[in-house]
Amino acid sequence: MNERATTAEGVRRTNLAEVLRLVHHGGPRSRAVITAETGLNRSTVSDLVSSLVDAGLVREHDPDPTRRVGRPSPIVAASPDVVAIGVNPEIDAVEIGAVSLGGAVRLRARIATSDPDVAEVVDIVTRTVQEWRAGELAGCRIVGVGIAVPGLVRADDGLVRLAPHLHWNDADIAGPLRAALDTPVVVGNDASLGVRAERLFGAAHEHTDVVYLNGGASGIGGGLVLHGQLIGGEGGYAGEWGQTAASLTDAADRRADGGVLEDEVNRARLVRAAGLDAPDDAELEAALASPGDAADEAARQRRILAATLGNAVNVLNPSMIVLGGFLGSLRDLDQQGFDDEVRARALAASAEHLELASAALGADRLLIGAAEAALERLLSDPLG
Structure with missing residues (x-):
């Protein structure tokens, strides 16, 4: 591939990511609004949206006929069937949520426990996600799992250096869960993921x-x-x-x-x-x-x-x-x-x-923040 083609493909990936982030973080909007927000021309936006539709990442529907002024522009919305799993282990329970593109919590579960270790959390999450895959999330695309841990998490690799109340020290939870679910896993501090959620979708x-x-x-x-x-x-x-x-x-x-x-x-x-x-x-x-x-x-x-x-x-x-x-x-x-x-x-x-x-975002804030971290790879390169 020559340099010009490589550069063109890189620009296209960047534009695809920008459009997907707009409808994910900002909610449904028309092609006309996307054109205005991105500064791209109409034909480019049409091509980008069509590619995202073909990939199952967004859906298009007709605009509200009662608000039609001039030529209608289709509404582009994030697909609710593309989800990430958010997890928050605490000393008294493990909370799990399936969060769709667009930031909506589609499913959630709270499994009571007491001071769970890594193996117990992996088991609880694995069983819950497998049940969802066979039931309510059948036909959905699960792109990854994000874990919001109440403790110090090393940014480079997600190792939990210290979660004192859970008694976790230099604990690897990403590796075992990735192996159990065959799904990418990211780990972060719960409050850092919480502020991310409130910044993008909340107060x-x-x-x-x-x-x-x-x-x-x-x-x-x-x-x-x-x-x-x-x-x-x-x-x-x-x-x-x-x-x-x-x-x-x-x-x-x-x-x-x-x-x-x-x-x-x-x-x-x-x-x-x-x-x-x-x-x-x-x-x-x-x-x-x-x-x-x-x-x-x-x-x-x-x-x-x-x-x-x-x-x-x-x-x-x-x-x-x-x-x-x-x-x-x-x-x-x-x-x-x-x-x-x-x-x-x-x-x-x-x-x-x-x-x-x-x-x-109330009780959903940490689940949404954890899921957002799991979605980052997709949002950065939607067709990668």
Whole structure:
């Protein structure tokens, strides 16, 4: 192949990827809109869309006849039959979701367990995906599996260096799961994948500078987007907010001498104060809203969390802070009061354009983020 042909094919692959990302991240749109957004000519867009249709990656349908003005342009939508599997192992359950192109969770399952090791997670995921392949996902194309792990994940190869609450050290989960399912597997930190999902599909969609904190049974992790780029750090370990020193404005709020943030702002403490066993986030939030020990503990944790976020605003000057999991539940008890407290803890100039939100994707955020990582190879080279 000559250099000109190679260059032309490279440009075409880039354009195919751009069109597929548009309908995946932005939703269905007409060929005319794709033409305007990409700056390509109509015939090129027609060829690209036809290739994606032939590959089963997108579908076309007629536009809404009630909105027809002039010559109608077909609507291009991501195929719901192209899916990636998102997985989130936690100390109390393994959550699994089938996420279609377009970011919709098509199926999800939560399998209760206790401190699962790698072999147990591989077994649970393998059995679930095989059942889906034979049932609800029969005829679908599964392009890969993404795993959102609450711990330090090496960016180069997905090795879980440390997931302390799961007791995983230098654990390879990608290899065994890839062998069991004969499917590509990627692994990432849960909060980093969570901020990716909220940035693409959720509360931070319009923002390029985002701080995200995720609160789960294993503790608190975080993700950071600056100038539209996900920040991973030298080894991929950036964002461990839970391991930073707790910001206490009142010494009486301390419960763990020398403890870090996740020792003080802690889901297990809330669950115990509420007298619950193994609640999901919605059940826990309902209990925290009732007067009593649970409400007092929630108020204490809100104060510490707000002070911590004030520090984050001063250091990073984000336009958006998103809170997921039980941290979102703490904020939702009194959103305006919490947001005002965060701004009061920050420099006025740094906080003047700040927005705060609870994770818009709710319980699906980590599954969508993990699936997005698994879809990246396809999105980068749709016909590769």
